Amino acid sequence: MLDPKLLRQSAADVAANLARRGFDFDADAYLVLEERRKALQVETEQLQGERNASAKRIGKAKAQGEDIAPLLAAVKDLGERLDAGEKALQDVQAELRDIELGLPNLLADDVPTGTTEEDNTEVRRWGEPVDLGFAARDHIALGEGLGQLDFDAASKISGARFVVMKGPLARLQRALIQFMLDTHTGEHGYTEAYVPYLVKSQALIGTGQLPKFEEDQFKTTGESPFYLIPTAEVPVTNLAADVIFDADALPQRIVAHTPCFRSEAGSHGQDTRGMIRQHQFEKVELVQFVAPDASMAALEELTGHAETILRKLELPYRTVTLCSGDIGFGSTKTYDIEVWLPGQGRYREISSCSNYNDFQARRMKARRRNPGTGKPELIHTLNGSGVAAGRALIAVMENYQREDGGIRIPAVLQPYMGGLTAIEPV
């Protein structure tokens, strides 16, 4: 959510910024509504003040044994006027809130303007795509060739966009997850967290998936349904909801491994084969709570933490700044890390690292005490994949494949694989 004060005072500037995203914010309509809110609120609060004053008067009169009948008569119609005013005010405020919850975050100045991923700008590249010396297979051919990746079995059980893994390949994903968690906790100062995978709607409102992206979520039935988390960002970031951190409590860095559930509404036809885009996948997520002036530096740092994983795995990657048309709803600036996939002959997203500044914090009332004034102020939140485990598995398979269909195990993963150095074809 954007600062309502900013919306009131600089609606046109906000509209101009959001226009870079291709988002149309009707500033004039908002301001009209805002004027109405102002009038109604002033009026309603005045009536409330009257009610409070007269109630006090009646109380005093009664205590002194005076006749309160005339006082009661004087406030006879106050209740009705107050009810009407409060109702009208509530309606306008709800309308304003609906608009505000639907507004994306303001873009940082250095976010490139563009419309599609073609317009993202590369900021750095690490490693060189390896020349395998033979025709690279994709992860599907490799996994099925090993008999350890089974899309048919998954489809029988759950349908499209699921996978069953078996044997060393299943273990390899687990190894990747353990390796990532250990690296982030051991070397990058993150605290590991285990969190719920089912959350209330309020949590998704806090991080920005709701109300706008309802159709992307899986949810349970019932009167107050649970939502399946689309990313650990949701439960982890909401740890800061309604919290006022002590002045010296930030930054906080939290890492969590969770499965992620996405309906992939609107992505029909995209990546239908293989396990690039699944309804269920594993991810290690990095989240940071930082002081308001520290978030841009933290974004660089967090992106570096994710990159470290790929470097240790010796997977070639490039890092891009998402352009205004490709960046996510709540982010002010996002780096995507794209890993080289020989089977596809191109770089594919394996991590997305975003600075939300106070956008999520305002929605979930995540604050800290300002060290100077002692007053509460909104913190900044960041998150990034560190990294997507399913896609990391694909990357390892395709980059470490041998001509015979076997897969070498990256050195850093071997301890997690019981010393295994390769997955051998049968």
Next chain:
RNA sequence: GGAGAGAUGGCUGAGUGGUCGAAAGCGCUCCCCUGCUAAGGGAGUAAGGGUUAAAAGCCCUUCGAGGGUUCGAAUCCCUCUCUCUCCGCCA
């Protein structure tokens, strides 16, 4: 799943219809005093919002959440959520 108890400010904890945003203690901040010295005294100390260019001031809201009764609700009524205790069941 059954029975019971509870939810108040950073914490402990009073408060069963009015002068209560809320006693007292602890903690914290500032000031003063000081060889009864890991002491004493004083003042301050919730959050959000409106009005304002901003501040001050003034006002509004909030005692788990929502609804109701009332001129007036922390206090009465209803619904819900959560926590704790006991029983049952269970990874």
